[in-house]
Amino acid sequence: MSADGPDLVVAGAGGGLIGALRAAQSGLDVLVVEASEHFTRGNNTSMCTAMIPGVGSRFQKELGIEDSADLFAADVERKTKGTGDQRLARTLAEVSGEMVEWMADEVGLEISLMTDMHYPGHSVDRCHTIPERHGNALIDHLARTARSHPKIDFLVPARLTDVELDADGAVCAVIVTDPSGASERIETPAVLLATNGFGADHEMVAEHMPEIASATYHGSETSRGDGLRIGTRLGAASAYLDAYQGHGALAAKSATLLGWATIMHGAIMLDTTGRRFAKETSGYSEFGPYLAARPGATGWVVFDRRVHDLCQPFTDFRQTVESGAEVWADDAAALAEVTGLPVDAVVAELEESALAARGHVEDRFGREYEAPLEPPYAAVRVVPALFHTQGGLVVDEKARVVDADDRPIPGLYASGGAAAGVSGHGAGGYLAGNGLMPAFGLAYLAATVVANG
Ligand SMILES: Cc1cc2nc3c(=O)[nH]c(=O)nc-3n(C[C@H](O)[C@H](O)[C@H](O)COP(=O)(O)OP(=O)(O)OC[C@H]3O[C@@H](n4cnc5c(N)ncnc54)[C@H](O)[C@@H]3O)c2cc1C
Known part of the structure; x- marks a missing residue:
């Protein structure tokens, strides 16, 4: 990390690790701030089935499968009965094929296209996975690769508790707090909120999705809505707060x-x-x-x-x-x-x-x-x-968090459960992969955008 702080702070070592790796491979100094010491056996990425949609990937092409952003957007439109965010669906579709190839070529994961089972709602096979078909193996590989990268530092356990904007309204620093309550201010021009949604906040779940509030919560205990709260306080727009994966x-x-x-x-x-x-x-x-x-x-x-x-x-x-x-x-x-x-x-x-x-x-x-x-x-x-909530901060086609007038807050990015997803309202709009696609896709995109200035 350079003397004047990292180029990018990634808050959350789930899908956020994709952003950290992508940014570091592009030459940026990255600081990963992670609230839980046990994140590789507790966050949602570690619990998942590792089905990662990649639209138009070479793995699809090798099997003669034709896929496109139009086809994915149409699947989202159909599954969400017309309520899913089409801008985000196209953004994710366009980045996802390249991203799964990068995960294979540059991150070293043994990626293949899953064809022995056809997930409901996808008009072609587009879920890519790893041999274990489980998040434990996925996050172990991502965490190991990130920890050994010379341009990535980890601050664990430490919770992102605030983000500061300068006089022009751009990100200039983050506040992180360790378990003893001691806080530290770290200067940075960019932060990725990859802190997942609010599934572990029972009151918020009961307020926004009462029909599932009495069911078992099978997700990360650290999904407390931190990204949503921090972003909202900075003037960000939020959407689809009733959306979730059941x-x-x-x-x-x-x-x-x-x-x-x-x-x-x-x-x-x-x-x-x-x-x-x-x-x-x-x-x-x-x-x-x-x-x-x-x-x-x-x-x-x-x-x-x-x-x-x-x-x-x-x-x-x-x-x-x-x-x-x-x-x-x-x-x-x-x-x-x-x-x-x-x-x-x-x-x-x-x-x-x-x-x-x-x-x-x-x-x-x-x-x-x-x-x-x-x-x-x-x-x-x-x-x-x-499993997790799907509503959150509204992001644009560069993974930038925007305000109610769709103006980006410079330096503020969101991914995964911290961002509003593409599943429309309620539980019924969720297509297989709508969790990891924005968790990995938006993190990858944010890192690419920060690296390209
Ligand atoms: C059993 C199961 C199977 C699933 N299978 C799939 C699947 O096959 N395909 C799919 O697309 N989706 C799947 N999902 C959903 C998917 O796992 C999630 O949507 C995705 O992993 C979310 O990634 P994330 O980065 O937003 O959150 P996480 O992976 O939960 O990472 C967030 C991290 O942020 C940390 N954190 C929280 N607050 C702070 C803070 N203030 N400061 C610092 N760190 C903080 C947390 O400790 C955590 O490590 C599944 C979910 C479950 C439960």
């Missing part, structure tokens, strides 16, 4: 993610009446509030050996199975017994969904099936969850 398949027994690959490969979800209650393939996020509204706010994901085997590439799925959360039964009646669900309903749903999967009847919720479920059956009891 999930309908957190295993009740182990508090691990069962995962939606089960559903996409053909599993069904039953509530405690033994009945299906919505189109499972619409998306996992909306199943958070759907399940929260069912009797007892719990349900069962039912699948078979074929689905079980197809889900093996997912660390989360394997951990759920290893925890003992999965139960097996030889037929529908035995499944009802082992789950405690009403036998008539379970038998009827398995029969009906198998008929629909074979094309003999129309599915009553309009879903399609990869294949019919065959006995023996497996089931995992699931509960609804909130």
Whole structure:
């Protein structure tokens, strides 16, 4: 770090590490300020499934997949029923293909395109991942690479508590506070707020998204809305504060993610009446509030050996199975017994969904099936969850935080959960990857913009 302070302060070592690495590789002196000593095993990036959308990447082209910003923006438009931020969707689409290639070529991650499962809402396969398909491996690699970079310093644990603007309204310094309460002022012309959203602030969650407030919060305990509060105090605009990623398949027994690959490969979800209650393939996020509204706010994901085997590439799925959360039964009646669900309903749903999967009847919720479920059956009891919030500071096409008149606050950038995302309102607009795409994409973009002056 130079005597007159870093060129860029990155607050938050989740997706923010992408910004730190990109900026350092461009020759900038970077200071990463991170609130938690245990960030590699606690923040959202460390918990994720590592599905990173990259639009128009060479990994797609190698498989003959044509993708474009127009196609991604249209997917966002459809999933959010016209309410998603189109400027940001195009911005993220345009940067994301280049970014996943950079993650492979310059950061050294073993990136590949995921094609064995098609995430709901994406009209082409565009989620890139790493062999482990888990955030632990992803963040370990990012943190190790950043810590060994000569142009990146870390201040951990230390919390960004304020940002100062000069007389012209541009960023000139940050205030960081250590756990003892001691504060330090650090001069810098630029700061990236990568502090995630406000999922851990129960009052804010209850205010903005009451339908999911009683569900399990399965996200970082340090997502306290710091970026939103600091930015708002500086005059920034905020948007989509009711938006969030929910999930309908957190295993009740182990508090691990069962995962939606089960559903996409053909599993069904039953509530405690033994009945299906919505189109499972619409998306996992909306199943958070759907399940929260069912009797007892719990349900069962039912699948078979074929689905079980197809889900093996997912660390989360394997951990759920290893925890003992999965139960097996030889037929529908035995499944009802082992789950405690009403036998008539379970038998009827398995029969009906198998008929629909074979094309003999129309599915009553309009879903399609990869294949019919065959006995023996497996089931995992699931509960609804909130993973992270998707509303926050409004950013422009350069990841700059803007005010209510869309004027950038010079030197102030935001990414990930600290920024407003592209998921529109509520839970239903969330497309797979809408978490990491702005977390990594906006951090990458901010660093590029700062480096280019
Ligand atoms: C189980 C699970 C699976 C998921 N899978 C996917 C997926 O496959 N694809 C996808 O796109 N999204 C996924 N998501 C969502 C995704 O993980 C998040 O959207 C994304 O990681 C957010 O990144 P971030 O940088 O904003 O926040 P984080 O990764 O949480 O990083 C923020 C960091 O900021 C620190 N911090 C907070 N306040 C301060 C402060 N004041 N000063 C300094 N530091 C501070 C925190 O300690 C934390 O380390 C998943 C989420 C969960 C829970």
